[in-house]
Amino acid sequence: MNAAAGPVVVAGGAGAVGRMLVEAFRRDGTAVVVIDPAAGDDPAALRGDVTAPTAAMRDAVRVAPAVVLALPETTALAAAAPLGALLSPAAVLVETLSVKSAWARAVREPGWSAQCVGLNPMFAPALGMAGRPVAVVEHRPGPAVESLVGALGRWGAQVVRLTADEHDRVAAATQAATHAAVLAFGLALGRLDVSPSVAGATAPPPHVLLRALLARITAGAPEVYLDVQAGNPHAAAARAALRxxxxxxxxxxxxxxxxxxxxxxxxxxxxxxxxxxxxxxxCAGLFAELTHEETESRHGRA
Structure with a gap:
């Protein structure tokens, strides 16, 4: 990012996606100001409502080369107008929503001149960005967008450029249909009334992998997984295709x-x-590794 400008601003920087991006910017040598009511003891943090920015928030946004909205859709859409109006044309407003269509419609005639891009890390942020796909939707392209995309590449992300509609159609297949299939699998197990311990002890590798996926999804944040199903305009068609x-x-x-x-x-x-x-x-490699891990788990690690 432009070192002559002020720090990058990350609204929602205490959340999972926001925290991942804050850490990536700082590792890259970029100063960051976090806006988040739950920012903890971060000395560079501003606490408050980003949809009604304080004077300090407005000052930070005016000089920022990039403002990241790592926020839920409703909050991000509400914050776009007051923050976007403060940004210079050389800056970029970044959204990290899991569904892009509504944002694309909202910023078609935004009333502000900054560049705008959408990012969607297609993985749990705790896994890290290196070697993993990040979907990029250019709402309003420009040099600041390309600078950010270049930074993603330096951080190890596999950048996949899509339009907003392409993103949502692909996400319906890769996320909504996948999550729905795994959750339906879990509900089916409940209806079949098989003892979990017996099923786990006798499970072939495909079943073990599905149980692992089920365990991961059901331990996740309900609002995140609901947004994948309810927020994406193509998700209902994905579930219908499964049925x-x-x-x-x-x-x-x-x-x-x-x-x-x-x-x-x-x-x-x-x-x-x-x-x-x-x-x-x-799959063969996963099954081989799974057999090794299961053997160690059942008999104790050396």
Missing amino acids: ASLDELDAVVGAGSVAGFADLLARAGTPLGADADRYREL
Whole structure:
């Protein structure tokens, strides 16, 4: 970022995504001001309501090369106008929402001149950015946007550029459908009324991996996972596709045709495209590592 300007401002810097970005900027040698009521003992923090900024907040935003809104959608949308109006045309306003369509509509005619970009880390922030995908949606492109995208690359992120609609359609498939499938799996286990200890003791590797995914998702923040399902305009279609696909599987099984089931397997694998072999190798490696970890877990680590 522009070293001659003031510090980067991160609103919501005490949250998971905000904290990850604050740490990345600071490792890069960039000064950061955090705006967050829960900022703890951060000496550079400003505490208060970002949708009604104090004089100190306004002063920080005016000289910031970038202002990051690592906030829930309602708060981010409410903060965009008062903060965006303070930014210079050379600065960039950054949103980190998991759904981009509403923001894209809201900033189409924003009434302010700053550049604007959306980021969505497609992973839990605690995992770290290195080697992981970050979706980038350029709402209002410019040099400050490119500077930030370059910083993401330096920090190890795999940058994937998308439009707002592409982002939400892809997220419906990669997040909404995935989470829905895992949660439906957990609900199905409950309906089947199998002892968790017996199921865990006898589980083949695919079941173990699904149990691990289920454990991770169900331990997460409900508001985050609800937003993936309720906030994305394409998520309902993703869940409908899951229901229709299970009905199709049921019908093919009921028909009892090996040829019909072979056709279903082929069609189910088609979305893997040219990466099918790579994913098979990945699965084999996960199963091998899983067997090792499970053995150590059950018999004690050396």
